[in-house]
Amino acid sequence: MGLAMLDTTRPRALVTLHDVGKVYATGTVALANIDLEVRSGEILTLLGPSGCGKSTILRLVAGLDTPTSGVLSRNHANVRGTVGFVFQDPTLMPWADVFDNIYLPLRLQGQSRNKAAPAIADVLERVGLARFVKAFPRELSGGMRMRVSIARALVSRPRLLLMDEPFAALDEITRFRLDDDLVALQAELGTTIVFVTHSVFESVYLSSRIHVMAAHPGRITAEIEIDTPSIRRGREFRTTPAYLHYCRQASDALQRAAPGEDA
Amino acid sequence: MALLALVRRLAPPALVFTALLGTWEAFVRLAEVPSFVLPAPSLVAATLVADRATLLPALLVTLKITGFALAAAVVGGVGLAILFSRSRWIERSVLPLAIVLQVTPIVAIAPLLLVYLDPSTAVLVCAFLVAFFPILSNTALGLASTDRNLLDLFRLYGASRLQTLRLLRLPGALPHFLGGVRIGGGLALIGAIAAELAAGAAGKGAGLAFRIVEAGYRLNIPRMFAALALISLLGIAIFSALALLSNRVLRRWHDSALDQDK
Known part of the structure; x- marks a missing residue:
């Protein structure tokens, strides 16, 4: 529980980003000093306000874009079928x-x-x-x-499923249902998921870990481990004190990352 | 239900058309207008039947030219649009020429083509030239409008360029392409008629436009109207056939086809 340093003792990082930066041709610094690892079998959420580079990280991990600095390494062959991508629109x-x-x-x-x-x-x-x-x-x-x-x-x-705010455009009821289904599917299939969202509640409900991000430039400001295993979660998790505690923690981290900005 | 919907859709234009013809017929009869000035619709219809041996072969000639020109415009327009989508350099090099051909009136190009080509080929080329551009520009627009996320998805799954073209870009461009074909179909007919008028080709290869000119020289005004009516009917038939094709292809997924049922 609580804010944690990057844990390098855990085995089987599928993807590792070390001091990764992304600067666009226009000079815009999209990402700076990103240290992140995606561990096998987890749901990792990138939580932050719009424009903080969450989607850019996802594109880098997918291989759809390349970092302009730092090192991105994949512990899986980036060949057909090993990475799935779900966009904000069904596409x-x-x-x-x-x-x-x-x-x-x-x-x-x-x-x-x-x-x-x-x-x-x-x-x-x-x-x-x-x-x-x-x-x-x-x-x-x-x-x-x-x-x-x-x-x-x-x-x-x-082996790796990347989801870029997939439920953001849906109504709350449908969103809750899809969150439930996603947790169940992940528990069943064991797929590693990187999930991008700007919803504190969704990030806490889904994740094993949350990376809280801030904008200008896009950077990771905090990491929160969710102790409750997602496999044991159900709808009732949303009403537990632990859930509310993590929501408060994530919300506070967001506030600290971007004072004056709404997530 | 489908029949009722069809009747509802066709009834208003049919009523307007019938009222127009009725007024025309009544005016000619009541005012006793001579047929060499303005023939009544009934006389035009009778001429269509009486002169069918002359008019129907001419209709087939015009139809054949329009059809060939449209087919060539589809092949050329889609082919060039695919090249444009592959290379901006080719697009920048060739597009100005296509625009020059498009903006130059076909009636000004036709006499030149008649100098270098035999009349039937010149007519075909004229019809092709006017039908070609809308198909090219619409298809190029469609190919350039491919959903960026879907393109990323194809990249992620390691799709080849050919797979991306065949499974994504071309199907995605279909609504634009079919819109271009609908415009091109009508323009091919206009191009063929304009070139026939310029060519003035007589005999076996004579199309409807030449029959109009010929009937004018002979002051056979009812035949002029009959040939004109056939051209209009041919234009309507081409447009309807292409609209039907478009509707059949797009009806389950594209809003343009769905709106027609409302």
């Missing part, structure tokens, strides 16, 4: 039905439809959309589209 192909959207990562790996079908059926079952395999994205609700997006990210069984 589905509107011309393709649910099956074809989820099939995409496997299709790009060269798998045939027939061979991919069982994995797609399985992941659809897990996200509760088995009946909607032939539906097009526009025929689904916002929450269902996001489930498809998550299913697509999970279908190739990635």
Whole structure:
């Protein structure tokens, strides 16, 4: 419990960022001195206000962008299927039905439809959309589209799942439900997740660890370990004193990181 | 329900069209306007039937030219748009030329083409030139509008350029492309008619425009109107066919196709 220093004693860091910085061509310093490790099997949350570089870190970890300073090392081959990405928008192909959207990562790996079908059926079952395999994205609700997006990210069984404020645009009820489902899925599959959010409550509910960030330049200002294992969490966790305690802690850390700014 | 919806959609324009024709017919009959000045719609219809041996082959000629020109414009426009999306250098080099061809009136280009090409080829090239640009510019716009997050996703999954083009860029550009084809279809017909008028080709390869000119020389005004009516019908048919195609392709996922049912 409490603010903790970076713990380097834990084994199996999937991704490590050491003194990483990112400066854009315009001269904007997006990130400075980022030290961070993503440990196998955890849900790590990056919590901070808009513009603090949370998404930039995610892009660096995904390999979609490169740091301008520091060292980023991956303890997994960054090849097809090892990393899944869920964006703030579902980012589905509107011309393709649910099956074809989820099939995409496997299709790009060269798998045939027939061979991919069982994995797609399985992941659809897990996200509760088995009946909607032939539906097009526009025929689904916002929450269902996001489930498809998550299913697509999970279908190739990635070792690392990166989620960039995936539930930010959804209503509170749907968001709570998807948070529950995500915790359950992670417990079942053991996928390592890096989750970006600006919601204190969501970060505490989901995470094993929270990195609190501040802007101008984007930097990590605190790390909070959540002692309650996510595998034992359920909806009731939201009403426990421990949950409220961690929320207060995260909120205080945010305030200290960016006095005068709302998270 | 579908039939009722169709009737509801078609009834208003059909009523307006019928009222227009009725007024025209009544005016010609009541004012006793001579047919060489303004033929009544009934006479135009009768001429369509009576002169079918002349007009239908001409219709087929114009239709064939329009069809070939549109097909060539689709192949050329999409091909060049793909090249544009691959290389800004090619786009900067070639686009000005395409714009020059687009903004120069086809009636000014047609006589030149007739100098260098045989009349039927010149007509085809004219129709191609006017249909080509909207397809090129719309498809290029569609290819450039690909969702950035989806592009990132394809990169993340290690998609090749060909996979990204085939599975993402081209399907994403479909609404823009089909919009361009709808415009290009009508313009191909206009280009073909304008070039036929400039060419004045007679005989076996004569299209509807030439039949209009020919009928004018002979003061056969009802046939002029009949040929004109066929051109209008052909234009409507081309537009409707392309709109139907667009609707069939996009109806389950794109708002432009969905709105047509409202």
